[in-house]
Amino acid sequence: MSTTFTAALAGRLSGKNKDSKERRKLSYPVVLLIIAGALLLLSVLRMITDANDLTSSGQYSSALAAAVPIGLAGLGGLWAERAGVVNIGLEGMMMLGTFCAGWIGWQHGPWAAALAGIVGGALGGLIHAVATVTFGVDQIISGVAMNILALGITQYLAKLWFGAEGSKAQEAGGNDKQSPVMENMPDFSIPGLSGWLGDIEKHHWFFVSDLAGVVRGLVTHVSWLTIVAGLLFVLTFFVLWRSAFGLRLRSCGESPVAAESLGVNVYTYKYAAVVVSGALAGLGGAFLAIGTHMYSDGQTAGRGYIGLATMISGNWRPGGVAMSAGLFGFMDSLQLRSGGPTVHALLLLLAVLLVGFAAWRLKAGKARAAIIAGVVGALLVVWYTTTDTVPLELVVATPYVVTLLVLSVSSQRLRMPKANGKPYRKGQGK
DSSP states (O other): OOOHHHHHEEEEEEEEHHHHHHHOOOOOOHHHHHHHHHHHHHOOOOOHHHOOOOOOOHHHHHHHHHHHHHHHHHHHHHHHHTTOOOTTTTTHHHHHHHHHHHHHHHHOOOOHHHHHHHHHHHHHHHHHHHIIIIOOOOOOHHHHHHHHHHHHHHHHIIIIIITTTTTTTTTTOOOOTTTOOOOOEEEEOTTTTHHHHHHHHHOOOOHHHHHHHHHHHHHSEEHHHHHHHHHHHHHHHHHHSSSSSHHHHHHHHHHHHHHHHHHHHHHHHHHHHHHHHHHHHHHHHHHHHHHHSSTTTTTTTTTHHHHHHHHTTTTTTHHHHHHHHHHHHHHHHHHHTHHHHHHHHHHHHHHHHHHHHHHHHHHHOOOOHHHHHHHHHHHHHHHHOOOOOOOOHHHHHHHHHHHHHHHHHGGOOOOTTTTTTTTOOOOTTO
């Protein structure tokens, strides 16, 4: 397409969204200040509560591993919804990715497993695209059907391929619920830096040791697949926001009628977006299988749905998805590593944040919201001071509670693509 066409398409879209984009955009210095402020709060909280695992290198290493599959699912959802297709089927596509990775991985190694996961997820995305784009099936119904279909297919094939009597897979350790064990994915650490940061971390100095612990967790025993995932976030930004292809794809999610009037084949771009969406979710599923060295039944454990939440709370932007995935990964790792005492310490942090939120709402004239936040914050302080830990059931539910809280707080600033989820038939604008 010509430069004139691209400029015309960009003009139509930017005219509608210019003001809202200016309100939502955060500069890099502001983002860095937010991160530094969060680390400062955690440092203070660690000093007060003596919950050292809040900023330990092990915590952040585990958090990074937990964030990657969630972030890849969220990134997959971003691709589909930027083209105007709601992808509730991310969970099912992750299931297909875990199964295909387990199937190929025990025979050919972890890198082949990652590729197989991508293919499995892409096939799930293709089915969703055929149903929603070609046949106009309701996108929510199609996504739910995909989740149910993927669950049934993976459980059936696991019995057929991994648990069959006398099969090579069974002899290698497979059964009806899991695949045989695959080789380990290589990882890397930055020589010298990891040990030096570890020496600083163990002194538990205020902020300095906390910063060392966080950085050490991000540079020690990092899977190469984690690096690939990070590059995919960067690549997504440049493809969708810095290329003509990305502009046309996003136009399909904002105004497909306008895009079609300027010569964009809307169906083609929707297909491409949903297939890529499935491939990314499948890679997230493969990451889970590779991390545990096998496929196992129920391995995704709702991470596709949490990935969908990261996409929403991240405001349909790659950077926002990455930050939200990091938060959910942190909470997931926290409940697995530390349990009740550390989650109990977070009650105090949440209480402080709610009091600050109440003051902000009161200043804005929102008295009702301020009162509710203040009361909840006071109750959390009482809870913290009268107990030493939190029940195991709440610890396990922590990532899901945080998901609901983040979505509730961020709901006022979100703006999804205008044509997202709306059915579109070719030529409807004529």
